[in-house]
Every structure is written in structure tokens, then in C-alpha cells.
Amino acid sequence: MTREITFEAAPDLKRIYATALVTGRGAAGPLPDARAVRRGVRVDVENLVDYARVCGFTVGATLPLSYPHMLAFPLQMALMSERDFPLGLTGALHLQNVISATRPIAVEETLDFTVWAENLRSHRRGQQADVVSEASVDGDVVWRGVSTYLSKGTEHPDAEPSEPPSLEPLKNVATGPMWRLGEGTGRRYARVSGDWNPIHVHALTARPLGFPTAIAHGMYSYARVVAALGTALPDAGLTSRVWFRKPVRLPSTVRLRSAFGPDRVLSVLAGVKGDIEHAVVEHTW
Template identity: 45%
Template sequence: MPITHTRELDSTPNLTMLFGKAVLTGFSKHGDSLPSTVYSRDGVVVDPAHLSAYNKVCGFRLTDELPITYPHILSFPLQVKLMTDADFPFPLVGSVHLANRITQLQPLRADAPIRLRVHVEDLRAHPKGHQFDMVTEAFVAGNLVWQSVSTYLRRNGSSGSSSTGPELITRQPRAIWHIPDDIGRRYADVAGDRNPIHLHPLTAKLFGFPRAIAHGMWTKARCLAAFEGRLPEAYTVEVRFKTPVLLPSKAAFATTHTADTWTFDLFNARTTKPHLTGTITPP
């Protein structure tokens, strides 16, 4: 898909207004091509209080370096703006986050102004609908230092889980995490992602879930927090989201280290169904 034009933003898009727009107008959307727009914002400065709140809810330590998942939060308003534009072919509400890959080329410090760019690409068929990639890039002093690719599914037909019976996890967990029923609301307060499937059982049921579910990017961040102190300055971490983490929940976390690669799984501690599988490799 050719990228034809860039729209520079001088402020952070208002997520409250954008989510309201998504609810009011999004369900009438339909189309067969992705927009060529690139949204960009320069001079993004990290708020120390916001970073501290993010670290706390995800389990990271408080340091001057940004967690590898934090730029996703900074860029999320730009992503939502793109996905709620009139020329975006799919509704925001009901889109399923299938996978996310982040590459960090060097650590990002909290005091370094960041330039963010987002665009979408690679619309393709999926057995349950269509999928596409949301690409986000972060630059410091003109140099690309961070990139994320999030793959989303827009289902044909009813919403809900995209799982088709994943294999059970058989290896022994290194930890058991008790995930509280309010983690969706707490993460939403920090991340701004107020998708109704994460906030309350009643709103989650409207989209086919028996209870509210945890954000996929919270589960990824929580897993990476367990690796703190063991990872290099530059690496790629890729996860595939399997089954939702229903709230509250008891989840098991397992890891394996071979040569320069980590693999990890988060799965239901009772049924052993996987919530996500991931790998950490050199960039």
C-alpha cells in the first residue's frame, strides 16, 4: 500500500471524543481498502507521573528507562484517530488484537522527546474475516529507535474470541498470578483504552464475552515485567494472543531460555488453555 501523505498533529487526540465517535458511527463502516494516511506527532514528552502509574499497573520497576511496551501507550491516541477516520473501512469496537511485535533498537529514556508515526498496511484475508497491521514507529533525534506492528482481525459475523481451540500448555509454570477483576479498568485509566469489553461484565457481554477481559497489551507488559534485569538493551518481543484473560483470573507463567532466545507462555492455571505465547530474540 503506498503511503501518500502525512498529517502532523500538534496535540494528543482526545480519546474520550474518539471512542464516543467510534460507538456512534463505527458500526456503519464498511470498505475494502486501507487509508494511506500517516499520523505523526513530534516532541512527545513523557509525563513522569503517568510513567509511574503505568509501571505500577503493569508490574515494572520505577526507572528512567521506558518499558518496551510504553511507547504503545504514547501512540495509542494516534492509532485510534486513524481507526476512527471516515475512510477507515472497519469499526474500532469489535476489532480483535491477534498479535503484536515490538523491536527496540536502543533503550528510550524518559527525558528524551520522541517523534511518533502511525499507519496501517497489508490488508489480507483471514479465515474469519480480514486482518491488517497497525505500524507504529518512534524516533529520537531523527533516529528510529522503536517499532511496533499490531495485527488486528475484523471478523465477519458475530464478535467475540477468535480462538479455534488452541493446544493446551503442558510445561510447568514459574509463577502463578492472581489477576484482579478491576485490572481492565485500572489499565484503561492509564492507557486510555476504554474498549467496553475490558471495563465491566455487562458491557463485555454485549460483545460475546461472559466477563470483562484483560487488555492484550497489559498481559504482554505484565509478562515482560517478569523479565526485568535479564534482557539486553536491544531486542524483539513478539506475542500472539490466544484466549482472553477473563477477569478475575488465575494465570500461570512459564519461560524457557535457549541460546539467545526466550520463549514464554501465559495460560489459564486451571484449564492450561493459553492466553498468549511469546518469544524474545535479538533485533
């Protein structure tokens, strides 16, 4: 029987991360048959404005495509911090994210969120699982996100990889917006998202976890791409998929290149010299 974990407010991510650092890795076994639920969520308009400013969105009557993920993320972390969850939260890597938008979500709408995990499977560097988040309005799902997380461990060299699409359409795209991401980028995003994961906050907190510098939040980099594409993306019937390739070390300068088709946009966020791919983003409709 599915266990429902209900939250009246957003779980405290600072507490979750602190606890995870003490308790260590996840438990052995299958994914728990549990769902994290938070109902009656209203958008904090001031937070929305701050999020838009940090990520480059224009504030309008509807939510940015990536904003519901930020509301669902604390539920994801709460679920993954449960004692019977098989992936260790500390050091978990966000590999991919897929967002499906059924229709635009008005800022004033009330949302119900449900989060669960599925599809535990091998990865060449450990184990991975999908954490699914759904946002509903009056019982109808209007937004769905699937976040794939990796917990490093026993290697499985024969595990089938999930590769991004061919970047051939970007072959002749030479220019695009360039962004300088300062050392404090992770802290700026953490203030609006609540995601104070130590690997994003400061080099001193990132080094004990294996990173020489702080790295940008993956969903921040992804949101910058979505915001830059703007009106090139439709409001409904959109599927947005990102493959996180190499972390963006802070500070860093990155460049976005995009190729546009009648029902598809393919983008790559790379180092300014083009030698390091940080994220590949595909939008289809």
C-alpha cells in the first residue's frame, strides 16, 4: 500500500542537507512505495519576481516553465532523505530533467504537488532513479517533471547510457548569448530556490564533497537557457529535456548556441571556448 507523506509547508532543505551529511548513504533495497504530497500551494509573487530576475525571465501572468520544479524540489529531497530510500542524498548528481507542460499556469492558481520515485536501475557509475513531480489544478495535471538522479557506487560498465541528441544542427551556429557567472551565482540562486546544497554555495563547502570550486545549480543553468529562448517556445504542448554534462565551475563564462526548427529547438550551453559542454537542452512540441 502506497504511503503518503503530507507536508503543510515546504520541507526545510537546509535541515535535510545537514541531516544527510550526518547519516551518510542510502539504504540497500528497492525504492519505497511512498509519495510526498503538498496541497494548496500558492505562488509567492515576491519570490517569483526574484526568481525571474536571477534566471532572466520576464515576469508575466503565467509561471516560467521551470518554476514549478523549484516548488516541487523540497518534496523531492524530503522523499530522497527517507531512511529506506536506496540512493544516498549526499553527493547525488542530477543527470537529466524532463518537463512536460500541458498548459500555461496562471500565477494566481492554486497547485497540488505529488512526488514519487520510480525506475531504479544501474548506471555505469552506480545507481540511478527517476523522481517524478506532478502539479495539478483541481485534479488535472498541468505540469510534470522527471528528474533523474545518480548515486555513485558499484560500477556497471555495461549499463545502457542515456545520450543527448546529435548536435549536428548546431554545427553552423557560431554565435549566441554569453554570460559571466560570478563566484556568488550559487548563493544568489539558493536565496530564491532554498537549495543550499553545499556544493553550490562556496568553494570551502564544495571541496569536502569532491569539487575544487562551487558549481552552479543545474536547474539554474537550465532556467537561463529556457529564459533566453523566450517566445521561441510555445505555451502549451511542450516537452523540455536537459542533459547535464559537465558542471559549471564558479566563476565561469558560458555561451549558449541554439538551432531552431518548425517543432524543435536544440541548444547547448558550453564554455566560452566551446571545449566543454555543460548542458544540452532539447525542446519539442
